[in-house]
Amino acid sequence: MARQRVKLSQVKRYWPLYVMVLPTLALVALFMYWPAVSGVYHSFYRWDGDELATFIGLRNYSRAFSDPTLGRAFIVVGILFVASLFKMIPSIVTAVVIHRITSDRMRYLYRLLFVVPMVIPWMVVLLIWKFFYNPVVGLLNSFLNATHLMSLLVAVNAWLIDLNIAKAPALFQANMNPAWLGNSSLVLPALIFWGFPWIGIIGVLIYLSGLEKIPRSVYECADLDGVGWFGKFLYIELPLIATQVRINLVLMIIGVLKGYGLILVLLTESGGPEGVAMVPGLYMYYNAFMRREAGYACAMGILLFFVILALTYVNTKFVRVEK
Amino acid sequence: MAEVRFYDVSKVYEGDVHAVNDVNLTVEDGSLLVLVGPSGCGKSTTLRMVAGLEDITEGDVHIGGRRVNDVLPKNRDIAMVFQNYALYPHMTVYNNMAFGLKLRKYPGQEIDKRVHDAAELLEITPLLRRRPRELSGGQAQRVAVGRAIVRHPKVFLFDEPLSNLDAKLRVQMRVEIARLHERLGTTMIYVTHDQVEAMTLGTKVAVMRDGYILQVDEPLGLYNRPVSKFVAGFIGSPPMNFLEGTLERKDGAIRFVSPNIELKLDQMIAAVVGSHVGERVYFGIRPEDIYDSALFPEAEEDNIKSMHTEVVEPLGAETLVYLRAPGAGEDMVAKFDSRSNPRVNQDIQVGFDVTKAYIFDRETEESLTRQVAQDGAASS
Amino acid sequence: MSRISEGPVARVLKHGYLWVMLALVFMPFYVMLVISFKDNAQFYNRPWVPTLPLHWENWSEAWNTVGVYIANSIFLAVTATLIALAAAILAAYVFGRYRVPFGQLFWLGLIILMLMPGVANLIPLFNLMRNLNLLNSLVGLAIVTAAGGQVFCLYVLRNFIEDMPKEFFECARIDGASHLQQVIHVVIPQCGGIISALAIMSFVGAWNSFILPLITIRDPELLPLAVGLYRLQGAYVKQWGPLMAAYFISAVPLVILFAFTMRFFIRGISEGAIKG
Known part of the structure; x- marks a missing residue:
């Protein structure tokens, strides 16, 4: 639907529109833009997160590039990211299997049942996993x-x-x-295994909505052509949910890069034994609130932002899907 | 009650898209004007400018003598019926109809009375408690009209209100809208792309194309005295046949000559096109003016031709015959009455009633035969 | 609707797979429920099967600890959701219906924010909240949480409003509805599905928020659930029974929420996904 255009000369008549945007504008400007601007500003300072700030130019950034802990943190997040790619598979498979259930009622029931675990608070899930790994x-x-x-x-x-x-x-x-979370060699495997069987219900629902748009005649045609169950998955179902998979991929990239809450809860602020599970987000948090190196933490935040931006760009550019 | 006037109204969208150009039009108080034209001709934009949903780039629109260019839609005292009905799915029929009155803070009793009166008029009283999704297309259409009626507006605007209905319902609703206009006597502007709807409904019909109003006339006026080839082709079904050729003077008469067909013009027509002899023209003749020659004794020898039947479509009361002139030349359609029984793939004799022919300029496509009073219709 | 002709083997395989997966995802419920009735002796002897006697007092003990956290979280989540949606619906109406001068600029600015990692500006945000006196306050936390969810809600809602037939709005305008009335009478009823889905997501998001309350809330009696539980598991010599009961209790509010809104939620996600 075409949106109605309001010309500059008509702003007087349409001023309520601006008032309606105001709450959002205020919230976002104050609590998102201002901190972001301030973060960029302070990334050029040695700053304790309080009053004390000395301008040091780009030294926070050069320090970040030569900080072995940060380098390692990016490798760890890379490993977790690759693992997450594989961890997307069960959701896709589950969605396809639910979709292929013939009875309408059963399909709805399964959908409902898979949503139920969402009621468990995230923190409880983490603590139960921590308990699960308890030696x-x-x-x-x-x-x-x-x-x-x-x-x-x-x-x-x-x-x-x-x-x-x-x-x-x-x-x-x-x-x-x-000790799964206490032995530096077992921490990463434990983190990768975390969340088994790796079914994200939001993902499943999104895939299902994509699958449901496949007309029945397509399946019938495939049957006549003698396409088997895996062929149907490969040639019919997968291409049709490719858009949804891509959306989830973007969300996952951002999630993995930002998600240090998990490690903070399972392995404390220092990233577990010998810091093996230190990820960039957590390292930033650690520097800001444990070591009071807020300026350095800001610089890391900016770097992280650009990494996410680059990955999102790569994703939209090369994992292109025709709608 | 009010008349609607357009003074040099234009609408230009950004990017220099001219949607409506220099429209001058008067919709008389209590009349029903139909704006008709192919899609994208600017008819809806014109209507929406009356409603106040589109800004007027140039010119003025007056409703009841008041310039409304800068008046908000709600203050123009108009009501509009949309193509997709725009019934709020979460409200009952009653509430849909009462919504506009509630927003205007009418007293509850008054609202109730008006809704019930309108429902009675449209025979939808039993539907008042239902929701839009429980209505058939025709019922939803009535509710949409009802919602406009309860407001007692000065002007009703209809934006292709029947195009989502099936053919049979469309005819039925068409009759009802005509009857409604009769009852209410309110000024109405009705937009449609369907020329049959335009012809049957309108007191006056305005034909639009590319943002211009080509002709405003009574329905029969459009049919009998089209100003241009476009109007002539747009009004009437199946559309008028056009042949391209030249006018030549032979044996004291003016003839239309194309590569495969030569027709002698009627004297009345010849009288007005005399100055165009030698020019390239279109010869137009309606399917209903081409006859099976056996049933058309009035035809002159010169205007009886042998043609090949390509397709025959018997419709019962009449038969559509798709004809091709010898030499694989011009194709045309004839509407024969049920007495003749042509077969497909045959050569038959057809007679052209040249008293009802039209001549259009090849370049401007304007009619050269407007002065000819056709078929005893009121002279222009 | 039968989609695929299938043999009995395929049928069993499909259902079997789903039931195994369901068993796994439901495992936490079992663990919480079984252990919540044990005292520590029972837990160390036979942790995985129900044992008698059932220690009901674990539950009352747990309630005494987490009750206040739950109350805090409900307040936080409801406030944040209301603020986030009220603001987003108004703005989405404007962006979905009109092209106002400077609107596009503002819109692009908002979309960039979707890419911004919340962590990148955590420290300045902390300072800002301190300067605005919003630290250690649930209302302050709710406002900031609402701001965080703003862009996503706005993005989704705008797409919905843009796809609504414009006749609904035009008809309302002719009927004399103001912008606010159009929002109330046209947008909210017709976007009900997606609005409820967003409300649920926003509620669950606030319910699960951890880092922000962790750094901004100091008073133990103001802690929301996630931080409360986090502190709980670290603080004491573990009494596993009450702890698990507390975990279970903390899921109850969401059970209630979902019981009433599951339908909207599933439908909303599906609709939302179609819009992409």
Whole structure:
């Protein structure tokens, strides 16, 4: 629908429109733009986050580029990002499977059931996972012990050490519960496994709405052409939800880059043992609130913004989908 | 009650798109004017300028003698019926009809009375408690009209109100709108792209094209005295046949000559086009003025031609015959009455009633035969 | 509607897969429920199966701890949602219906914000809130949370309003409706689905907000749920039963919310996704 154009000369008659934009404008200008501007400004200062500020030019930025911890943090976030790509698969598969359920009522029921876990507050989910990884009382170790998978892990670990592929001392030893979030070698695997079975209900709903637009005749035609179940997925379903997948991809990139709350809760401000799970966002938080290097933290925030901007750009540019 | 006048009204959109050009028009008090034309001709824009939904770039619009260019839509005392009805899906029919009155803070009793009166008039009283999604297309249309009626406006504006209905309902609603106009006697402006609707409804019909008003006339006036080839082709169904050729004087008569057909003009027509002999022209003749020659004894020898039937469409009361002149030349349509029974793929004799022919200038496409009083219709 | 002709094997596989996935995603409920009735002795002996006696007192104990957090979070989430949606609906009406001078400029400015990581300006935001005296205040937190959700709500709503048939608005204008009346009588009823979906998302977002309250709220009796629970698990010698009961209780408000709005939510997400 074409929007009605208001000319400059008519502003007088349409002044209420500006009043209606005012609340949003005020909120956004005050609480988003002002901090952003102030952040850029302070990134050129040595600043304790309070009154004390000395201009130091670009030194915060040069420091960031030579800071090994920040470099490592970007590598960690890169690993988590790649893992997240794979973690998108279950949502897609689940959406397709729900879509292929023949009964309308069952389809609705499944949809409903998958939404239900959304009621668990995010913090509770995190704390339950933390509990799940707890070395003494956690569900993961009990499960591994009960199914004797632990013995298998111990054996494999010993074997790998014998072959000089893994280093001693062994991560898994008999009669010792591994500390998933306490052992620097196990933290990243634990973070990657986090969220299993990796079904994001918002994603599933978005995919489903895309799938539902596929006309029945397309399936019937595919049946006549002898396309199998995987062929249908590959040639019909996947291309039709490509747009939605891309949207989710963008959201995920931003989410992973910004998402340090998870690590803060699971592994504290310092990013776990030896800081192995330090990600850029958390490092920024750490510098701002633990080390009172707010100027440096601002500079990191700006860098992070440009990384997100670049990735979003790359995504819209190269993962193009025809509508 | 009010008349609507346009004085040199133009609408220019950004990017120099001229939607409406120099419209001068008077819609008399209590009359029903139909704006008709192909899509994109500016008829809706013209209507929306009366409503105040579009700004007027140039010129003035007066409603009831008052210049309304800068008057807000709500203060113009008009009501509009939209093509997609624009019924609020979350309100009952009653509330949809009462909404405008409520906004204007009419007392509850008055609202109730007006809604019920309008509902009675339109025979939708049983529907008042329903919601728009529970209505059929025709019912929704009535509600949309009802919503306009309750306001007792000075002018009714209709923007293609029937184009979302199926053919049968359209005819029925057309009759009802005509009857409504009769009852209320309010000024109405009605926009449509359907020439049949325009012809059957309008007291006056204005034909528009490319933002210009080409002709304003009574329906039969348009049919009988079109000012241009475009109007002639637009009014009437199937449309008028046009042949391209030259006018030549032979044996004391003026003839229309094209590569495959030669027709002798009627004397009355010849009298007015005499000065155009030798020029390129269009010869126009309506399908209903081409006859099976066996049933048309009045035809002159010169105007009976042998033609090939390409397609025959019997419609019952009449039969449409698609004809082709020998030599794979001009195609045309004839409307035969039910007495003749042409077959497809045959050569038949057809007679042209040249007293009802039209001649249009090849360049300007203007009619050269307007002065000829056609078929005893009131002279212009 | 049968989409695909299928054999019984495919049927079993599909349903089987979904039930396994459902079992996994519902696992936290089971864990919370079972452990919430145990004392620590029962928990250390047999953590994964229900044990007798049931320790109901865990629940009252948990309620005494998290009740205030829940109240704070409800206040926070409701206030933030109301502010965010009220502002966004008004602005979305303007941007969806009109092209006002300087509107495009402002719009682009807003869209860039979607890319801005909230973390990038956390410290200046903290300082700003301190200067405005909004620290350690739930209202202040609600305002800032609303501002954060503003751009997303505005973006989605604008797309919806732009796609509404313009006749609805024109008809209302001829009927004499002011801009505000058009918002109330035309936009809100007809965008009800997407508005409720946004309201739910905004509510859940505020309900789950963590970092901002973590750094801005000091008083323990003002803590919203997420921070409260975070402090709780770190602070004491763990009593697993009451802790799990507290976790479970903290899901209840959202259960109530979803019970009434699930339908809108699913529909809203689907509609929203179609608009892209």
